[in-house]
Amino acid sequence: xxxxxxxxxxxxxxxxxxxxxxxxxxxxxxxxxxxxxxxxxxxxxxxxxxxxxxxxxxxxxxxxxxxxxxxxxxxxxxxxxxxxxxxxxxxxxxxxxxxxxxxxxxxxxxx
Amino acid sequence: xxxxxxxxxxxxxxxxxxxxxxxxxxxxxxxxxxxxxxxxxxxxxxxxxxxxxxxxxxxxxxxxxxxxxxxxxxxxxxxxxxxxxxxxxxxxxxxxxxxxxxxxxxxxxxxxxxxxxxxxxxxxxxxxxxxxxxxxxxxxxxxxxxxxxxxxxxxxxxxxxxxxxxxxxxxxxxxxxxxxxxxxxxxxxxxxxxxxxxxxxxxxxxxxxxxxxxxxxxxxxxxxxxxxxxxxxxxxxxxxxxxxxxxxxxxxxxxxxxxxxxxxxxxxxxxxxxxxxxxxxxxxxxxxxxxxxxxxx
Numbered sequence: 001x002x003x004x005x006x007x008x009x010x011x012x013x014x015x016x017x018x019x020x021x022x023x024x025x026x027x028x029x030x031x032x033x034x035x036x037x038x039x040x041x042x043x044x045x046x047x048x049x050x051x052x053x054x055x056x057x058x059x060x061x062x063x064x065x066x067x068x069x070x071x072x073x074x075x076x077x078x079x080x081x082x083x084x085x086x087x088x089x090x091x092x093x094x095x096x097x098x099x100x101x102x103x104x105x106x107x108x109x110x111x
Numbered sequence: 112x113x114x115x116x117x118x119x120x121x122x123x124x125x126x127x128x129x130x131x132x133x134x135x136x137x138x139x140x141x142x143x144x145x146x147x148x149x150x151x152x153x154x155x156x157x158x159x160x161x162x163x164x165x166x167x168x169x170x171x172x173x174x175x176x177x178x179x180x181x182x183x184x185x186x187x188x189x190x191x192x193x194x195x196x197x198x199x200x201x202x203x204x205x206x207x208x209x210x211x212x213x214x215x216x217x218x219x220x221x222x223x224x225x226x227x228x229x230x231x232x233x234x235x236x237x238x239x240x241x242x243x244x245x246x247x248x249x250x251x252x253x254x255x256x257x258x259x260x261x262x263x264x265x266x267x268x269x270x271x272x273x274x275x276x277x278x279x280x281x282x283x284x285x286x287x288x289x290x291x292x293x294x295x296x297x298x299x300x301x302x303x304x305x306x307x308x309x310x311x312x313x314x315x316x317x318x319x320x321x322x323x324x325x326x327x328x329x330x331x332x333x334x335x336x337x338x339x340x341x342x343x344x345x346x347x348x349x350x351x352x353x354x355x356x357x358x359x360x361x362x363x364x365x366x367x368x369x370x371x372x373x374x375x376x377x378x379x380x381x382x383x384x385x386x387x388x389x390x391x392x393x394x395x396x397x398x399x400x401x402x403x404x405x406x407x408x
Binding site: 046048075 | 112114169170257258259260293296299300326
């Protein structure tokens with residue numbers, strides 16, 4: 001299973017970025033390889049408009065099964081998201097990355 | 112830390128008066144972020160001291176190098192915005208009209224046109240007269256607010272809240288459903304709508320409710336000027352119940368809103384009349400709602 005997180009940093013101890021479109025980083029955790037990789041989103045956060053759809057496109061390109069984030073996508077971003085099979089899990093806005101993964105696995109946060 | 116966003120959908124419903132009063136009531140427990148940057152007016156009520164300012168750059172402007180220009184007119188023929196003016200066979204850029212699209216630069220055969228990023232405004236970190244930190248911005252004439260500027264203001268507010276150990280960030284969002292409103296909502300924990308029982312009030316509330324639902328954020332509504340039209344009021348209350356919006360309070364039309372504004376005061380500091388009493392109770396309710404965990408789906 002491949003998980004994507006919107007994050008404020010690059011490690012398991014980083015906080016979830018509650019924003020999707022202008023998240024600072026996108027983290028990908030592949031549990032088969034037990035590997036956490038970080039992708040900076042700074043180029044997109046510098047865009048004046050349309051950050052949501054651009055970030056979602058970037059996430060789709062990274063091909064995760066599940067996205068764990070704070071609020072979820074806005075209207076335009078949701079439209080792009082609906083072209084993929086990625087499951088969106090919201091409500092992790094106050095958590096660290098490792099806590100968010102645990103919370104998802106124990107059904108404390110859902111779609 | 113909780114982000115509470117105050118928005119109205121429609122302009123002129125009394126959002127700034129409500130926002131100003133909440134800022135006054137929350138005093139030093141919060142950090143204030145004015146993200147209604149197109150028509151920033153909260154500073155008139157909260158007296159920020161403009162402690163720190165930073166330039167804000169956004170959008171581009173075409174700059175024409177006359178030495179390289181061969182006066183071919185290619186730029187003029189493609190510009191859709193009257194951004195190129197010709198006079199006696201020479202050309203110049205009309206800065207007020209230029210949209211920054213870059214089409215002229217693309218077609219120029221001698222590379223005489225360069226696109227330059229523009230300083231369109233400033234953003235500030237201030238200490239407000241109520242004692243809390245306030246992050247706000249000011250745009251130049253014709254400059255537009257953007258999701259990026261709102262995100263920047265919010266991020267700075269969040270940084271201060273963290274540093275100062277404040278639990279609440281109170282955000283003033285713009286009317287409408289555009290990019291700036293999306294950016295104000297993204298990452299928020301609770302939304303306070305300020306609306307009025309009128310056709311446009313209800314219409315715009317419905318529009319923005321769709322947006323808020325998409326973000327899965329819980330919300331409540333203050334109905335200002337609730338005695339404006341009883342039929343519209345019924346419609347509004349029915350809509351709110353169906354949409355799962357908490358009815359925080361109703362405020363009858365009250366001229367102290369204007370009187371307080373004329374003195375540059377928030378309503379709750381101006382007097383302790385009925386409208387102020389409603390706002391004091393509302394703020395208590397909102398703090399409780401915001402602290403309740405879980406999102407409304």
